[in-house]
Amino acid sequence: MNDMTARSMDRTAIVTGGAKGLGLAIAKRLFEDGCRIALWDINVSSFDEEQADFGPAVKCQVDVADGHAVDAAFHSTLEALGHVDILVNNAGINGPVANTWDYAVEDWDRVLSVDLDSVFYCCRTAIPHMIERGYGRIVNVASIAGKEGNAGGSAYAAAKGGVIAYTKSIAKELAQTGVLVNCIAPAVAETELLREVTPEFIATTKAKIPMGRFVTASEVAATVAFAASSDCSFTTGFTFDVTGGRATY
Ligand SMILES: NC(=O)c1ccc[n+]([C@@H]2O[C@H](COP(=O)([O-])OP(=O)(O)OC[C@H]3O[C@@H](n4cnc5c(N)ncnc54)[C@H](O)[C@@H]3O)[C@@H](O)[C@H]2O)c1
Incomplete structure (x- = not known):
């Protein structure tokens, strides 16, 4: 057992969008660190326990863009696990690549709603549950797009910029409660999220990364693991950079 494992023992963590991609890597990492995992996903049946090589304590089919469904999922998670210490808001979609004047209103609405x-x-x-317990760690998965913008991905960038600003705001609201809120801003990782974008978009984005490669899911998960741990005790409202040197702020 490493130190991180000991610190995370008996923690429970909700990971949204945990069935695939970065969410799956995050859920697995938190599981390995000793957390009980509530895996939430709109397509939870795509989670393959054998392939993932770990077992979440709870699997929940939920569309996080539906506020009522989120409330219901939280209550059933609480019922099953007793308490929740960690919330990782990871679920997200990219949306189509189009200039803003060609961007369909329904695509804009869906991206803003999911992201x-x-x-x-x-x-x-x-948050009320975490405040009551005097402890919580919330980690929101934003993106470098939320800092720098993306031509052709304005809805996504606007949503992720919103996540960064929202994180800063609620961190200030919660600063004296024991509930810390941070976000991470990764550069491109090769996940299914990229199925909606063009090869040119991917090539251009990769060229902007000084380390000359994409981030791996386990590197993203390691950053989340720190922000979700009790070791992260004096940092709140911050955006952890995971961009291989692209954003140095
Ligand atoms: N892949 C990248 O390059 C990259 C870079 C920066 C940030 N991100 C962010 O990381 C997060 C995860 O992205 P990914 O690359 O793993 O994507 P992915 O498409 O591989 O996986 C996303 C997961 O979220 C789930 N999901 C989608 N909509 C949902 C909804 N409404 N309710 C519940 N679950 C839903 C999907 O079913 C899927 O399991 C997203 O927020 C994304 O914006 C990704």
Whole structure:
């Protein structure tokens, strides 16, 4: 057992969008650190326990863009696990790549709803419970796009910029409660999220990374693991950079 494992023992963690991609890597890392995992996903059946090589304590089919569904999922998670210490708001979609004047209103609405509204829904339902217990760690998965913008991905960038600003705001609201809120801003990782974007978009984005490669899911998960741990005790409202040197702020 390493130190991190000892510190995370008996912690329970909700990971949204945990069935695949970065969420799966985050859930697995927190599990390995000793957490009981509530894995939430709109497509929870795509989680393959054998392939993932770990077992969540709870698997929950939920659309995090639906506030009522989020409330229900939180209550059933609490019922099953007794308490929740960690919330990782990871679920997200990219949306199509198009200039803003060609961007369909329904695509804009869906991206903002899944990538930004969902973070508010999950936080507002979990925070009273965390305040009551005097402890909580919330980690929101933003993106470098939220700092720098992405031509062709304005809805995504606007949502992720919103996540960064929202994180700063609620961190200040919660600063004296024991509930710390941070976000991470990764550069491109090769996950299914990229299925909606063009090869040119991927090539251009990779060229902007000084380390010359994409981030791995386990590197993202390691950053989340720190922000979700009790070791992260004097940092709140911060955006952890995971961009291989692209953003040095
Ligand atoms: N992949 C990248 O390059 C990259 C870079 C920066 C940030 N991010 C962010 O990381 C997060 C995870 O991305 P990923 O690359 O792993 O994507 P992914 O498409 O591989 O996985 C996303 C997961 O979220 C789930 N999901 C989608 N909509 C949902 C909803 N409404 N309710 C519940 N679950 C939902 C999906 O079913 C899927 O399991 C996203 O927030 C994304 O914006 C990704």
